[in-house]
Amino acid sequence: MSKKIKIGMISLTSCEGCRIAILKLGKRILDLSDKIDFSECSYLEDTPWPDNFDIVFIEGTPITKRELGVLKEARRRSKKLIALGNCAALGGVQEIKNYHNKEEVLRKTYKYYNSIENPEIKGIKEFVDVDFTIPGCPINSEEFLEVVTKILNGEDPKILQVPVCKDCPRAGSERCFLNQNKICFGPWTLGGCGSPCPGNALPCLACRGFREGVNVDMMEKTLEKFATKEEIENRLEVFGLLDEYKKLKNKK
Amino acid sequence: MKINIDQVAKIEGHLGFMGHILEGDVAKARVEVHEGARLIEGILVGRRYDDAPLITSRICGVCPIVHNICSLKSMEDALGVEVSEGVKILRKILLMSQMLQSHSLHLFFLVLPDYFKEDETIKLTKEMEKETEQALRIRAFSDKVAEVIGGRAIHLTNTKIGGFGRFPDRKELQELQEESRELLLEAVTLAEVFKDLSYPDFSRKTEFISITNSEEYDFYEGKINASDEEPIDVNMFLPRIKEMESPFDVVKRGQYKGDSYMVGSLARINNNKNDLKGEAKKLAEAFFKEDISYNTFHNIYAQMIEVIYCIESIDNLIEKFIKGGYLEEDIIAKDDFTPKEDCWGVGAVEAPRGTLFHIYNVGSDGNIKKGDVISPTAQFLQNLENDLKVFLPDLKNMDKEERERKIKMMVRAYDPCISCATH
Numbered sequence: 001m002s003k004k005i006k007i008g009m010i011s012l013t014s015c016e017g018c019r020i021a022i023l024k025l026g027k028r029i030l031d032l033s034d035k036i037d038f039s040e041c042s043y044l045e046d047t048p049w050p051d052n053f054d055i056v057f058i059e060g061t062p063i064t065k066r067e068l069g070v071l072k073e074a075r076r077r078s079k080k081l082i083a084l085g086n087c088a089a090l091g092g093v094q095e096i097k098n099y100h101n102k103e104e105v106l107r108k109t110y111k112y113y114n115s116i117e118n119p120e121i122k123g124i125k126e127f128v129d130v131d132f133t134i135p136g137c138p139i140n141s142e143e144f145l146e147v148v149t150k151i152l153n154g155e156d157p158k159i160l161q162v163p164v165c166k167d168c169p170r171a172g173s174e175r176c177f178l179n180q181n182k183i184c185f186g187p188w189t190l191g192g193c194g195s196p197c198p199g200n201a202l203p204c205l206a207c208r209g210f211r212e213g214v215n216v217d218m219m220e221k222t223l224e225k226f227a228t229k230e231e232i233e234n235r236l237e238v239f240g241l242l243d244e245y246k247k248l249k250n251k252k
Numbered sequence: 253m254k255i256n257i258d259q260v261a262k263i264e265g266h267l268g269f270m271g272h273i274l275e276g277d278v279a280k281a282r283v284e285v286h287e288g289a290r291l292i293e294g295i296l297v298g299r300r301y302d303d304a305p306l307i308t309s310r311i312c313g314v315c316p317i318v319h320n321i322c323s324l325k326s327m328e329d330a331l332g333v334e335v336s337e338g339v340k341i342l343r344k345i346l347l348m349s350q351m352l353q354s355h356s357l358h359l360f361f362l363v364l365p366d367y368f369k370e371d372e373t374i375k376l377t378k379e380m381e382k383e384t385e386q387a388l389r390i391r392a393f394s395d396k397v398a399e400v401i402g403g404r405a406i407h408l409t410n411t412k413i414g415g416f417g418r419f420p421d422r423k424e425l426q427e428l429q430e431e432s433r434e435l436l437l438e439a440v441t442l443a444e445v446f447k448d449l450s451y452p453d454f455s456r457k458t459e460f461i462s463i464t465n466s467e468e469y470d471f472y473e474g475k476i477n478a479s480d481e482e483p484i485d486v487n488m489f490l491p492r493i494k495e496m497e498s499p500f501d502v503v504k505r506g507q508y509k510g511d512s513y514m515v516g517s518l519a520r521i522n523n524n525k526n527d528l529k530g531e532a533k534k535l536a537e538a539f540f541k542e543d544i545s546y547n548t549f550h551n552i553y554a555q556m557i558e559v560i561y562c563i564e565s566i567d568n569l570i571e572k573f574i575k576g577g578y579l580e581e582d583i584i585a586k587d588d589f590t591p592k593e594d595c596w597g598v599g600a601v602e603a604p605r606g607t608l609f610h611i612y613n614v615g616s617d618g619n620i621k622k623g624d625v626i627s628p629t630a631q632f633l634q635n636l637e638n639d640l641k642v643f644l645p646d647l648k649n650m651d652k653e654e655r656e657r658k659i660k661m662m663v664r665a666y667d668p669c670i671s672c673a674t675h
Contacts, residue, residue, distance in 0.1 A: 013288030015671050016264055017313020017406045023357065024395055024405055026388045033374050043361065044373040046261040046660075063288020093310045094290035096299075105294035108622075112499040116289050138313060138406045200403035200410035201417020201585075202306070238303070 004034075005152060008053045009041035009084075010074050012067045012124075014060030014092060017138040018085035019043065024141040035152055053078035055151065057134075058124055060087045061094060064117050068127065075128040080151070084144075086137035086207045088124045091240030095121040099237050123240070132157055135208035137239060140193050161211050163187050164204045167195040177203040181226035183235045188214045207239040216248045253648060257656055259286070260663050262362040262373070264314045265670020269659060271644050279644035283637050283663070287674040289502045296623040301327055301589070301614045302413055308610065308625060309407050311675040314357065316407050317350035317398060318603035319610075319625070319672075321472075326610035327413050330597025331589045338578030339415045340472065345569045346402050346411070347471040347601060348562035352394035353405070354604035355517075355555040358667045359446065360387035363552055366661045367449045386442045390559065393428075393435055397566060400424045414585035425570050432567040439560050440531055446556040447539060451549040452658065456642045458546065458635055459508055460519035463602050469520075469527040469561060471602035477523045478508065486600045490609065495626060496634070503673045506631030514635045515606025515628045516667065517554035518545065532561035548639055549665045555604075590618035603628050605667055629666075629673035636666045 009019055019041075022029060039050045056078040062068040075081050083089045091098070097105040098120050106118045124130060134144055147157040164186040165171040177184035177198060184203035186195070190211045197204050210216070223232050236242040255271040266286040273279045292311055296304055305323040309316040321343050328335065335343075360383070361373050370376045377384040395405035401420045403410030410417045464483045465474030475483035478492075495504035506513065522544045525536045536557050540550070593616050600609050606628030613622040643662055647655045 011266075013290060013671075013674075015310050015313035015316065017310075017316060020313045020357070021406055023391060026392050027385065030374070030377055030384070030388075038374060042259070042261040042263075042266075044262075046371045061288075063290070064286065066286060067288060092290075093292070093295070093307050094288075096295040096307075097291055100295075100298070102291075105291050105297070106289075107294075108297055109289070109291045109294035110502075111497045112501075115499040116502060118289070118291070137310065196404045197409045199418075201412045202409050205306075234299075238307070 004037040005054045006037050006039040006050060006052065007041075008039055008049070008056035008074060008078065009043070010056055010058050010070065011042065012058065012060030012071060012088070013063040013094070014085070014087045016059065018059045021138040021141045022144055025145055028145065032148065036148075049077070051077065055080045055082060057082050057084040058088050059084040061091055061121050061124065062127065063094070063119060063121070071124060071127055080131045081128060082147070083124055083130050083133040085139045086135065086239050089133045089135055090123050090209055090244065091121045092137070093238060093240075095240035096237050097121065099242055121240070135159070135190055136193055137207035143192055159190065159192055162191040163211060164189045164191045164193060164195050164198065164208070166191045167193075168198045169195070170198050178222070183223055183227050183232060185219075185235070188216070188219045205235060205238045206241050209241065210244065210248070214248070216245055255644075255655065255659065257659065260660050262365070263664055263668050263670065264312070264672075265668070265674070267663065267668060267670050269640075269663065271640065271659070273644050273648050277645040279641050281637050281640035281644060283633060283640070285501070285503050285670055285674060287502060287670045289674055292675040293623045293625060296620045299620055301331065301612070301618050301620060304610075304612060304620060304623060305411065305413070311625065311627070312669055312672045313406055314669055315350055315354050315603050315605070315672065317346050317353075317402065318601055318608055320408050320411055321347060322599050322601045322603075322608050322610045324411060324413055324599075325601065326597045326599030326612050327614070328597070329599055330595045330612050330614050331413065331591050332595070333414050333589055335415055336578065336582040338573060338576055338582045341569055341573045341576070342401050342416065342420065342583070343411075344470070344472045345566055345573075346398060346408070348566050348569070349394045349397035349402075351471065351558055351562045351604055352390055353398070355559050356387050356390040356394065358604075359552065359555055359559070360384070362667075363664055366657065366664060369657070383442060383445055386438045389435060390439060390563070393431055393563075396431075397428055400428060412585040413589055416583050416585060419580055419583050422574065425574065429567050429570050432563050436531065436560070436563045439563055443535055443556050443560060446553055447535070449552070451547065451552070452661065453547070454549060454639070454643055454646075454662075455546045456548075456639055458638070459511065459513040460522045460544070461508060461513050461515050462519040462523045462607055463600060464524055465527070469524050469529070476600065476607065478513075486609070487598050490598060490611070493626070493631070495630070503630050503633055505634040506626065507634065512634035512638050513631065514548070515631050516551055517558050517604075518548065518551040519606060520602060521545075521554040521557060528557070528561055530561075530564045532557050532564065535560060548662065551665050551667065555667070591616060594621070605629055605669055605672070606632060625675055627669070627672040627675065629668045629670065632666060633668065633673060636663065636668065
């Protein structure tokens with residue numbers, strides 16, 4: 001029998017919804033336990049970390065110094081490190097404060113604000129090398145299973161560069177949010193989520209990040225027909241996309 | 253004797269424990285939160301009112317539905333929006349799916365290994381194959397309910413201020429009903445396992461607070477119930493609790509009239525068990541023979557009873573929704589509710605871990621001026637610490653491993669959610 005793959009599921013500050021999303025796989029994830037050893041997952045184990053991991057999945061963003069240490073130690077001990085979900089990849093909703101006066105945001109929240117850690121929020125790639133990203137808020141559990149299965153088979157995982165509109169029931173119709181002059185980032189966002197937001201009540205806020213090679217000037221041009229620059233930037237703040245967007249704009 | 257647990261695993265988020273058993277039966281205990289502050293309330297300020305349900309949902313991935321719905325209710329209170337009976341029924345079903353999602357995870361995967369002295373949950377799932385499948389089926393069913401009505405299992409996409417974006421599919425609703433009937437029988441068998449667990453003997457008098465609805469055992473609406481007065485409206489109740497802040501603590505710990513208190517399944521069962529129906533009522537009557545249980549470990553069985561109750565009630569509520577013959581216009585929400593003037597709103601729902609409050613102030617431009625989220629775990633964290641102080645002297649003659657296990661068992665019985673507590 002071949003050796004089991006040692007996996008770590010490590011959670012930094014976040015809602016922990018991405019690891020909960022994995023539970024949606026039900027028995028299929030438990031069946032993998034013949035091939036996988038969950039060497040560290042605080043939901044399953046009450047045991048210390050092993051010396052080495054094959055893969056660690058990191059969810060959340062580091063906020064406390066302790067967490068930054070955990071992230072760096074996880075990188076040191078693991079062959080592969082995978083960012084799990086929007087917070088780890090792009091900063092998550094907690095990044096909103098970066099775009100405002102974060103000290104004031106803190107003072108509005110806590111009385112003893114001087115004793116609360118309040119760093120700028122960044123995706124984990126700003127602190128450690130990231131080998132792969134599973135996007136979304138939360139992640140798509142099927143995509144997670146695909147990625148893990150590929151890695152177990154010795155293949156490179158990949159996420160198809162298609163837009164969210166590909167699965168959107170509104171696409172091409174008058175129900176399309178863009179046709180109703182509402183900001184929706186569907187055409188420029190990495191699909192694969194099954195379009196649950198515009199498929200229901202909400203425009204896409206690009207929680208999975210932009211598609212590779214996306215033309216943000218075209219996006220701006222399309223949206224500025226009915227929305228102001230401030231309105232567009234406000235929507236990009238929600239899932240930590242505004243800094244990525246500005247970087248892409250400056251590249252041109 | 254000093255006890256130090258760096259991190260208590262198998263709970264949501266990061267929590268450590270420090271204890272000290274002194275002479276006689278005196279002990280010190282401190283639970284310490286190791287979670288970063290995301291400043292969710294601060295980041296809401298200046299954002300449009302309809303960002304609140306979306307952003308506050310992200311407070312917690314274990315109970316996102318309750319934050320979303322509590323936020324909607326509180327915003328609707330602020331903006332003067334009334335929702336139809338049909339919308340209420342659908343939201344009630346969503347809250348029940350949330351109870352099932354959270355309780356099934358907590359009971360089976362986080363709690364049960366303690367009682368079988370098993371550190372690794374995966375091993376237990378292999379030893380208890382039938383029960384594992386039952387627990388996973390409950391979880392899968394609850395995810396499906398959330399998807400059919402709320403658009404997605406985690407972080408809903410179909411709920412809006414004023415109602416819903418898409419009318420739920422009638423055929424899918426009926427399928428859920430059928431599934432719930434099959435599942436009920438299995439859940440009742442699973443309850444046997446939890447009935448017979450050897451819960452540690454513990455008792456400490458405390459205050460139990462929950463929503464009480466005079467018509468039914470409900471998680472969506474009602475008055476707030478404490479033992480020392482008649483149930484009162486949410487806005488009347490809120491001044492009675494304080495969020496206690498101290499330096500270096502990212503959690504604002506709740507106090508009711510100057511003392512700690514308990515919220516959650518045990519509080520609800522203690523306050524409302526006469527409103528239960530069907531199988532859940534039978535199980536509650538057989539187990540909770542006293543008027544009030546002061547054994548916090550019983551929170552576990554109280555959750556199991558709620559699992560049964562929710563599976564039965566989802567069936568009944570779907571029936572009620574279908575019979576109600578609601579039209580698109582009763583369910584589908586409008587887009588704009590920008591207020592004419594500065595306004596305040598409060599909302600409360602029962603979350604898996606207890607009463608959750610959201611409070612908002614919205615300006616006449618439609619932007620949030622102030623937001624406050626009072627989560628169940630923030631409310632009961634001090635009560636947990638007080639319980640641990642009383643519990644510790646009982647543990648002094650045990651070996652280290654057993655003592656630490658018992659401490660963790662008490663922490664887990666509360667089912668704390670540290671992401672919620674901090675947010």
